Amino acid sequence: MSEFRKTLETFENRFPQRDYRIEIVCPEFTSVCPKTGQPDFATITITYTPNKTCVELKSLKLYLQSFRNEGIFYENVTNEILEDLAAVLAPRWLKIVAAFSARGGITETVTAEHTSAM
DSSP states (O other): OOTTGGGOOEEEOSOTTSOOOEEEEEEEEEEEOTTTOOEEEEEEEEEEEOSSEEEOHHHHHHHHHTTTTOBOOHHHHHHHHHHHHHHHHOOSEEEEEEEEEEETTEEEEEEEEEEOOO
């Protein structure tokens, strides 16, 4: 569990009977490489089918900004975001796509998914 999870807030989904998707794009995500200390930049795309709650956007922005000075690998931060959002939202389905910008001539995109065990 991320220490940042407590930052996330939710609100009631007024249409829990309907399957619909919400897509949130954060093009200014930053964290730090734990090996080199260099900044990492990414576009984080969160797509989910809500169940009883939806994520409140300002709290999500503050949550994502919490990683700004965090030394964490791409794979770890992507899965940590997935775990935190899945725990807080209990969505029907959730996908995180973290498309990291080139550093040293290499880009990486990490995709992680969660499906509810209904």
